[in-house]
Amino acid sequence: MLTVSALEFMNKFIIFPFLRLLSRLPLCLLYLKSDFFYFLVYKIFRYRVKVVRQNLKNSFPDKPEKWLQQTEKKFYRHLCDIAAEEIFMWGANTEKMRKHLEYQHLDVFSELHSKGKDIIILFGHYCNWEWNAFVPQDLPNNLYEVGTLYQKLHNADFDGLLCEIRSKFGVNLVNQKSVLRKIVENRRKKQPLALAFIADQSPWSKNAHYWTTFLNRQTTFLTGWEEIAKKFDCAVIYVDMRKTTRGKYVYAPEILCENPQDLPQYALTEMYVRRLEQNILIEPAYWLWSHKRWKVKPPTLEHR
Numbered sequence: 001m002l003t004v005s006a007l008e009f010m011n012k013f014i015i016f017p018f019l020r021l022l023s024r025l026p027l028c029l030l031y032l033k034s035d036f037f038y039f040l041v042y043k044i045f046r047y048r049v050k051v052v053r054q055n056l057k058n059s060f061p062d063k064p065e066k067w068l069q070q071t072e073k074k075f076y077r078h079l080c081d082i083a084a085e086e087i088f089m090w091g092a093n094t095e096k097m098r099k100h101l102e103y104q105h106l107d108v109f110s111e112l113h114s115k116g117k118d119i120i121i122l123f124g125h126y127c128n129w130e131w132n133a134f135v136p137q138d139l140p141n142n143l144y145e146v147g148t149l150y151q152k153l154h155n156a157d158f159d160g161l162l163c164e165i166r167s168k169f170g171v172n173l174v175n176q177k178s179v180l181r182k183i184v185e186n187r188r189k190k191q192p193l194a195l196a197f198i199a200d201q202s203p204w205s206k207n208a209h210y211w212t213t214f215l216n217r218q219t220t221f222l223t224g225w226e227e228i229a230k231k232f233d234c235a236v237i238y239v240d241m242r243k244t245t246r247g248k249y250v251y252a253p254e255i256l257c258e259n260p261q262d263l264p265q266y267a268l269t270e271m272y273v274r275r276l277e278q279n280i281l282i283e284p285a286y287w288l289w290s291h292k293r294w295k296v297k298p299p300t301l302e303h304r
Contacts (some may be wrong), residue, residue: 010156019161023091027247030084037083041190042076046060048290052076055289059215065267065297074285080238081246090165094137097169101131103138104252108237113143117235117258118183118193120225121146124276125288127249129239132196135251136170144194147174147182171196183232195234197225199272205296206216210266213281214273218298226268229260236260238275243286 041047052075058067059086063071085201099302112119123129136146150173153159167173174182175196186193199222199276205211208220240252256271257263280287 008157016157016161019087020091023087023089025088025091027085027088030054030088031081031246034077038077038080041080042073052289053291056284058217058294060284061216063179069155071285072289075287075289078243078286079288079290082130085128085247086130086165088159089133089168094169097131097137100167100247101134101249101251102248103135105254106138106140108255109143110140110251112235112237112255112258113192115235115258118160118186118232119144119195120229120234120236121194121196121239121253122199122225122272123196123200123239123241123255124234125278125291126276126279127243127286129198129241130166131249132239132241132251133166133171134169134185144192145172145186146170147172148195148196149174149176149179149198151176158201179228180225181291183228189234194237195228197222199225200276200293202291202293202296206298208296210269212270212273213299218299219273219294220296221269221273223266226260229257229268230263232260233261236272238272240275240279243283 022033041083042049046266049072052072053068056063056071056075060068085100109119121132123132133148134144139146148171150163150166152175153162163173183193183195199213201222203220203222207224210223211218211220213219213222228234234255235258237253238256240254241251242252243249256275257268260268
């Protein structure tokens with residue numbers, strides 16, 4: 001077994017230099033690597049195949065076996081492409097990134113800024129969610145500081161690498177334990193804030209406050225972002241994401257709600273769930289099926 005020092009040596013002098021070298025390659029060449037890793041990940045190592053297969057089967061009980069198999073294969077190809085695209089993002093400049101993604105309807109940020117609104121940005125593990133980190137480059141007139149919630153990884157080397165990639169184009173990483181302080185500080189400085197949440201993660205069982213039907217299953221969702229939106233009266237935006245072809249994405253933010261304090265509890269969460277589900281059903285293979293999304297079991301009727 002490798003010691004910590006040996007792992008640090010490999011990261012510093014072998015793995016990271018190799019990844020940095022790969023990041024200089026055109027995306028088309030990285031996709032050749034992706035095709036090879038698809039074979040390893042899916043065919044050889046069988047990475048979470050049982051999880052993916054069961055998730056798809058439970059979410060689409062009426063689909064034929066052939067459709068489930070095709071979706072499973074397409075998911076693994078997309079998953080490996082995301083890894084290639086993350087490496088590409090590390091080495092790409094603004095001009096190169098703009099060739100692969102397009103932001104539409106960014107005028108919603110100007111509209112909400114004119115109304116004095118801070119913003120909660122929502123999306124899910126769909127298409128390439130990591131490339132949302134490019135949005136500060138295209139925001140009109142730098143109206144908002146863009147931040148995203150961040151949870152430190154156990155491996156310090158990879159934590160530093162992901163932080164470097166995610167903040168490269170101007171996104172500020174906000175520790176999830178410091179989010180309230182960040183909002184208060186920005187308001188004191190009169191610096192408008194747009195704070196992004198990947199809101200389809202599975203909460204711990206003790207935080208499973210809201211249950212709803214999602215992809216034909218009883219599912220619990222994080223609700224902390226809704227509490228923040230209500231507390232600080234932030235407008236809420238959902239980012240519609242589409243993959244038009246390999247390496248081409250369209251991101252279109254849309255306003256879910258301007259005045260969350262006017263809505264009953266969990267209404268915003270339900271709006272987000274329905275909008276995300278709508279996205280997923282357009283092309284199911286582009287959601288993160290390898291995530292153990294339903295590890296928290298729904299309460300029995302007696303305990304509701």
